[in-house]
Amino acid sequence: MASNDTHTTTRPSVAIHPAGTTASGTEPAGAPVMQLRDVSVYYGSYEAVRGTTMPIQQNQVTAMIGPSGCGKSTVLRALNRMNDPIPGARVSGEVSFHGQDLYARDVDPIQVRRHIGMVFQKPNPFPKSIFDNVAYGLRINGIKGRLDDHVEEALTQAALWDEVKDKLRKSALALSGGQQQRLCIARTIAVKPEVILMDEPCSALDPIATAKIEDLMVELTNDYTIVIVTHNMQQAARVSHHTAFFTAEVDEQQVRHGRLVEFSQTGKLFTNPADKRTEDYITGRFG
Amino acid sequence: MVRDIQDEQLDRLTGVLAAMSREAAAAIRGASAALFDADRAAAEAVVAGDVVLDRYRAEAEAMIPEVLVRHQPVASDLRLVVCALRIAASLERMGDLAVHIAKVVLMRHPVGVVPQQAAAVLSTMADAAARMADKAAVVLATRDQVDATQLGLDDDEVDAAEKRLLSLLVSGWPYGVESAIDLALVARYYERYADHAVNVARQVVFLVTGTIRL
Numbered sequence: 001m002a003s004n005d006t007h008t009t010t011r012p013s014v015a016i017h018p019a020g021t022t023a024s025g026t027e028p029a030g031a032p033v034m035q036l037r038d039v040s041v042y043y044g045s046y047e048a049v050r051g052t053t054m055p056i057q058q059n060q061v062t063a064m065i066g067p068s069g070c071g072k073s074t075v076l077r078a079l080n081r082m083n084d085p086i087p088g089a090r091v092s093g094e095v096s097f098h099g100q101d102l103y104a105r106d107v108d109p110i111q112v113r114r115h116i117g118m119v120f121q122k123p124n125p126f127p128k129s130i131f132d133n134v135a136y137g138l139r140i141n142g143i144k145g146r147l148d149d150h151v152e153e154a155l156t157q158a159a160l161w162d163e164v165k166d167k168l169r170k171s172a173l174a175l176s177g178g179q180q181q182r183l184c185i186a187r188t189i190a191v192k193p194e195v196i197l198m199d200e201p202c203s204a205l206d207p208i209a210t211a212k213i214e215d216l217m218v219e220l221t222n223d224y225t226i227v228i229v230t231h232n233m234q235q236a237a238r239v240s241h242h243t244a245f246f247t248a249e250v251d252e253q254q255v256r257h258g259r260l261v262e263f264s265q266t267g268k269l270f271t272n273p274a275d276k277r278t279e280d281y282i283t284g285r286f287g
Numbered sequence: 288m289v290r291d292i293q294d295e296q297l298d299r300l301t302g303v304l305a306a307m308s309r310e311a312a313a314a315i316r317g318a319s320a321a322l323f324d325a326d327r328a329a330a331e332a333v334v335a336g337d338v339v340l341d342r343y344r345a346e347a348e349a350m351i352p353e354v355l356v357r358h359q360p361v362a363s364d365l366r367l368v369v370c371a372l373r374i375a376a377s378l379e380r381m382g383d384l385a386v387h388i389a390k391v392v393l394m395r396h397p398v399g400v401v402p403q404q405a406a407a408v409l410s411t412m413a414d415a416a417a418r419m420a421d422k423a424a425v426v427l428a429t430r431d432q433v434d435a436t437q438l439g440l441d442d443d444e445v446d447a448a449e450k451r452l453l454s455l456l457v458s459g460w461p462y463g464v465e466s467a468i469d470l471a472l473v474a475r476y477y478e479r480y481a482d483h484a485v486n487v488a489r490q491v492v493f494l495v496t497g498t499i500r501l
């Protein structure tokens with residue numbers, strides 16, 4: 001199942017998942033919506049992450065934790081082919097979404113990102129109005145229906161509507177950091193993805209804005225599947241159902257590779273981790 | 288390093304539990320000596336000494352919320368904190384049960400509580416209880432699971448001895464109802480004491496393995 005070639009060219013659009021397995025429920029909550037099998041990610045000849053196998057359960061929050069440089073963002077980006085544009089980036093193994101290999105030849109990465117959206121660490125709204133930020137993805141994806149309604153729905157789902165409904169034409173850059181981050185979440189969910197990837201979405205936010213985003217994550221699991229990278233272990237413990245702990249290991253050639261050490265139900269991982277490396281990291285006994 | 292501060296606080300907590308386990312063992316030895324020798328001074332010492340265990344328990348209970356708030360412990364650190372709360376409660380109760388035995392002695396003094404017929408079976412209980420307290424103290428220090436499971440065997444011995452004593456008391460006990468009630472109570476105090484010692488060991492097993500084995 002390994003697909004060792006680099007995928008950077010745009011290919012004809014195909015449906016990402018076969019009919020009958022859409023988000024709205026042929027699979028019970030907790031069934032894997034995505035599956036990584038022996039996934040390694042390379043930047044040129046450097047194998048940044050080695051042999052990762054883990055499921056992403058539907059309608060759950062999956063957290064990825066681990067020390068800086070262990071490859072969390074790399075793995076996260078591999079889930080929606082965000083590494084494709086990086087020159088030399090390459091994925092081996094299998095990343096599947098509803099059983100379909102996301103790196104198969106006939107899969108269009110643009111379509112992948114429409115089904116599997118991403119929210120970044122730093123809120124990155126476009127220098128446009130609040131409305132246009134949310135409408136942007138709808139327009140380029142040619143989503144039908146009344147734009148106003150879709151924008152309102154997305155802003156409401158992102159728990160931002162009440163705060164911005166009177167200033168939709170104002171610049172998004174005039175919002176606070178926490179509001180900007182929720183705007184980016186609204187922009188992501190406007191195109192109705194199934195999976196939302198979040199890379200340290202709260203690292204620039206105060207505790208109140210953080211709590212809002214965390215509430216939102218939990219709320220969003222009604223309709224979406226969420227994967228979050230966080231350095232805040234309490235956050236992982238608060239919001240996630242499963243937690244994946246990654247670390248960087250040095251091989252015989254003294255090269256560091258990211259490795260998945262433990263994937264567990266979150267309560268288990270934080271009370272009784274199976275692996276000593278997990279225990280040492282989460283209890284702060286490193287170095 | 289902040290991690291060192293947390294370790295220091297957890298070490299202090301473990302130290303309090305170790306001190307409590309020594310106090311609880313001393314209390315049951317004192318109570319047994321008072322019981323078998325009808326020794327008023329020994330009984331009074333046990334009653335007076337109980338405040339030490341109460342203070343240690345209060346100290347442990349005050350430390351735990353602070354550790355939780357400051358360090359948000361997880362994994363084995365978290366289990367230690369949760370278990371410490373339960374262990375401190377058990378050890379404090381063990382002290383109380385030794386006091387109950389001492390109070391029976393004081394109530395009957397100068398008359399003794401233990402007639403010859405009950406001496407053997409009660410001293411079996413007293414020895415086993417003291418041994419269990421010592422083992423609980425060792426297990427707390429070494430966190431050795433094998434030692435921890437051994438406490439269960441001593442506990443079986445205590446339970447069997449209690450049954451033997453009760454059957455003596457119900458079949459033509461010649462010393463009257465008051466004596467029978469005293470002895471039944473004393474036996475029950477030893478039995479409860481032993482159960483708490485088992486609980487301490489069980490908490491240590493949980494602390495080490497993260498799983499409760501019954």
Ligand SMILES: Nc1ncnc2c1ncn2[C@@H]1O[C@H](COP(=O)(O)OP(=O)(O)OP(=O)(O)O)[C@@H](O)[C@H]1O
Pocket residue numbers: 043048066067068069070071072073074075086258
């Ligand atoms: N675009 C890139 N080109 C080359 N190497 C990269 C690139 N991005 C990441 N790497 C390398 O891959 C490894 C994993 O990086 P990654 O950013 O995935 O780690 P991370 O776990 O997200 O760290 P952090 O917690 O600091 O965000 C690192 O050694 C990093 O230097």
Ligand SMILES: [Mg+2]
Pocket residue numbers: 072073074199229
């Ligand atoms: Mg990262």
